[in-house]
Amino acid sequence: QGALSSALALCMALRLAGRRLGSATWGRGVSPVPPGLLRLGLSSPDLDSVVRAARSGGPSEALGWLVKHRRLERDIVQNHAAERLDACWHAVHAYIAELPGWEGQMAVWEAECARLRKEYDERRARGESQRRETEKCLVDADDALARDDGQLGGSRSELVGTPDRSEEGLGENLEALVLPLAPPKPALSAPGCYLWGEVGRGKTLLMDLFVLSLQQPCSAEQSGVVVRRAHFHDFMHGVHRRINECRHEGSRAGLFSAIAEVAEGKPAVLCFDEFQITNIADATLLVPLFSELFAQDVVIVTTSNRSPEALYQSGLNRESHLPALTGALEARLRVHHLDAPRDYREVLRESETMAGNTGEISDFMLKHAEDIESPDVRLSKAFARASKNATPDSRMLPVAWGRQVQCSAVAGGVARFTFDELCGQPLSAEDYSAMVNRAQIHTFVVSDVPRFNLKLHNEARRFTNFVDALYEHQCRLVCTSAAPVDEVLVGMDLLCSVEAQPEPPTRPEPSLRRHGDVTFAVSGASPCRPDTFATAEADAEAGTTALHLGTGSDSSESQDGIVGVMASAADSLRESGFAARRCASRLQEMGTAKYRAGHETRWLHAST
Secondary structure, three states: OHHHHHHHHHHHHHHHHOOOOOHHHHOEOOOOOOHHHHOOOOOHHHHHHHHHHHHHHOHHHHHHHHHHOOOOOOOHHHHHHHHHHHHHHHHHHHHHHHHHHHHHHHHHHHHHHHHHHHHHHHHHHHHHHHHHHHHHHHHHHHHHHHHHOOOOOOOHHHHHOOOOHHHOOOHHHOOOOOOOOOOOOOOOOOOEEEEEOOOOOOHHHHHHHHHHHHOOOOOHHHHOOEEEEEEHHHHHHHHHHHHHHHHHOOOOOHHHHHHHHHOOOOOEEEEEEOOOOOOHHHHHHHHHHHHHHHHOOOEEEEEEOOOHHHOOOOOOOHHHHHHHHHHHHHHHOEEEEOOOOOOHHHHHHHHHHHHOOOOOOOOEEEOOOOOOOOHHHHHHHHHHHHOOOOOOEEEEEEOHHHOEEEEEEEEOOEEEEEHHHHHOOOOOHHHHHHHHHOOOOOEEEEEEEOOOOHHHHHHHHHHHHHHHHHHHOOOEEEEEEOOOOOOOOHHHHHHHOOEEEEOOOOOOOEEEEEEOOEEEEEEOOOOOOOOOOOOHHHHHHHOOOOEEEEOOOOHHHHOOOEEEEOHHHHHHHHHHHHHHHHHHHHHHHHOOHHHHHHHHHHHHOOOO
């Protein structure tokens, strides 16, 4: 606790010093049109109307406008979730309204405390002066009495005189300074919301309506509120990067330096999309991170596919980190399950297909479709259209942590890759986001996307991270695939409900080894060094630490499992299943005309 207090004190010092990070790390401020609204393909007049409704009446007002004008279907479950966000919206505005009065009271309180401290210091100084003067007189009197050997007559007190009682109680005997209590700071009646549910239910749209409702035409300094909206991958990448920077500077305050940045605002509002925990590094950081954000009255609104208690299930050392985080989330945020009955992305795709409104060319093309043109020719034409016939060249694209990747064809914000180049290599969600943010690639042309199965679970997870990054930034994906868009990730759905089953111990044939005068047996499954003297029998008794993930006891099912997965990685695999569901839903939407219209608004018409 002492170490944490010291670190928090350092965090506050950094905040007061105004130490800031680059805006690209946190997405300080947001695009005038958040991603969730861009995907609706609204016209400029419609967007203006939604903005006015959101700012004047909150998320429910904006949602009501979209439903009233038939831009969305009415959904009672979404209405209830919007009401939860309305409570946060009203709380922020109440906080903003009360803050100037509190700041005025604080100014008066600080002036009064300064006056009392000054008077106290002056009295203490007078008391010290009086004490020193009295001590000097006593010394002088003692010296005089000693020199005159009693000839002066009288006592010591008569020679010194009567002390000045007007300063009695000063100096060392001065009572402790008592200051008045500080005026209480305005409290947030609804400090945040945690929306969770299945994919395609409208969680991101509702959060973005909340973001839009707090964006003001005036600057943050005038309105006070500072809104930051980020995908959770991007946010945690910023935290880890700041920690790494401070470590290289010889400081251990990276986490608290990051907190100091995101906690700026009166109040600060932090919105996360796709909140999830998949590794121990994030799990260890989130408890102190969120605890301090809550302590500093940061409003947090987040979306997730999982409830708080289901986060990081079976993760490494989960019991050491998650109970505290789960308790804080449930105590601080209003947890709401958005259990709408339908995936609206799938409904949108079906409605466009029935209407024949699928666009000039499909973005998701079957590799073996009966077509006169080869897949390579079709992708080349798509590349030329997206880049407006710009001449492509080969270049290195920047990714995370100062690394680069080779791209054979880049032109006009369009890049062409093979699937293996993008997802067969060790690239992370941060790398894909860097291609968009730093290299300014808005359209990816990708060949040879496979039909995923459990043997390709690593490649599938990279693909879902890739699609998440593109979807977050309203980027376009044009690709050839071995399966239709609604089937390409079906094989990964098994991971959502799979259970871990330990492999039974085996007794491999032992082999004899000789070390000096000693002969001993070892197994091929766990070979030992001669100085350990491990035996095949010990290996068999211990079994293996690998796990088998299957869906049943049938042999045909178990063959589709994954062998060699540690128990601590089981949750990561289940998360891959949820991510695959989310990815499949997003791929459906990314092929619609509305999504492409939003892509053009975000990237091609940004300058206008």
